[in-house]
Amino acid sequence: MEPAPVDVVVIGAGQAGLSAAYHLRRRGFVPVDAPGDDDDPTGTFVVLDADAAPGGAWQHRWASLRMATVNGIHELPGHPVPAADPSAASRDVLPAYFADYEQRFELRVRRPVTVSAVRRADDDPDGDLVVETDRGRWRARWVINATGTWRRPFWPHYPGQERFAGRQLHVHDYVSAEEFAGERVVIVGAGISAIQLLDEISRVADTFWVTRREVDWDAGDFDTAARIAAIAGVEERVRRGLPPGSVISVTGQHWTPWARAARDRGVLVRHPMFTAVEEHGVRMPDGSFEPADVILWATGFRADIAHLAPLGLRTAAGGIRVADGRAIDEPRLFLIGYGPSQSTVGANRAGRAAVRAIMTDIARRPAERAPEEADVGAA
Known part of the structure; x- marks a missing residue:
């Protein structure tokens, strides 16, 4: 037809x-x-x-x-x-x-x-x-x-990921913090969703936050002017045919209410990205081991x-x-x-x-x- x-x-x-x-x-x-x-x-x-x-x-x-x-x-x-x-x-x-x-x-x-x-x-x-x-x-x-x-949720790959005995999920499939009550949750990612969920989950569970790079905190509020500036920052990338990248990669992370809440409760503690996933946790760059029941990938789309x-x-x-x-x-x-x-x-x-x-x-x-x-x- x-x-x-x-x-x-x-x-x-x-x-x-x-x-x-x-x-x-x-x-x-x-x-x-x-x-x-x-x-x-x-x-x-x-x-x-x-x-x-x-x-x-x-x-x-x-x-x-x-x-x-x-x-x-x-x-x-x-x-x-x-x-x-x-x-x-x-x-x-x-x-x-x-x-x-x-x-x-x-x-x-x-x-x-x-x-x-x-x-x-x-x-x-x-x-x-x-x-x-x-x-x-x-x-x-x-x-x-x-x-x-x-x-199209993005799942990065790390050695041993398939051997993890606990639960792995992406923000795409997240429902609520209550399902992790009493567990140890490794949260991966430096974006807005990662910070929101770190604040939320840390109220009912033990959290461990990791990112690939140090978080660049911007002292300004993430208001309309900041969003427009972020749009301008990404524009040149797509004009050149590069993958768009995230807003955070251009602007840095802003002090949102949930970021301040997590900081004030002492849970906004960033750790370097682990090098491998093991059956019951993750292996850190210095060789130390961090146990985990859940890995939440807040790694974007x-x-x-x-x-x-x-x-x-x-x-x-x-x-x-x-x-x-x-x-x-x-x-x-x-x-x-x-x-x-x-x-x-x-x-x-x-x-x-x-x-x-x-x-x-x-x-x-x-x-x-x-x-x-x-x-x-x-x-």
């Missing part, structure tokens, strides 16, 4: 994807299955999301992550985050907010839809891209990829972009060259929620910038194909 035609495919309905869809709506685009919404639409779009429900990664966060401790919530464009009890679980409040947002702006997200590949329809550099999914194919003039990182492999955009360094949210080597593709737009405020800005660039393309290159009757039920 032929791919269903559409002007823009948005892949992912987290912060970045919904921001892009909102700005498409504002610019006169309509969902592909609702052309009657506008007598003279700018074009059509479709949003494809792999999750079964709205909320992006927020619906998967651990239950103890409260609204008071969530780092960096930024409202979606055009609709503020509703007032919420600071003690409410973020995974309850924010998915409901996302669901309301989708309905309010008639974004008609299709889910669950898993994208398996994005490839060029032909050799024409001004031609279309084909998006292949488990529920049909789409042929688009532009693709806005907003798949984030949640589905990688960009979820394997479906873009057919485009052949990865550099030898392992990244994709991106400038202002657009793939330098494939201008029909935008990557938002990637690199400098990983933060929530950055994702909002990137969604707006991608749509603005599409509008510039339209102004420079009038639509070449006549309106087509799309068999939208095929996708």
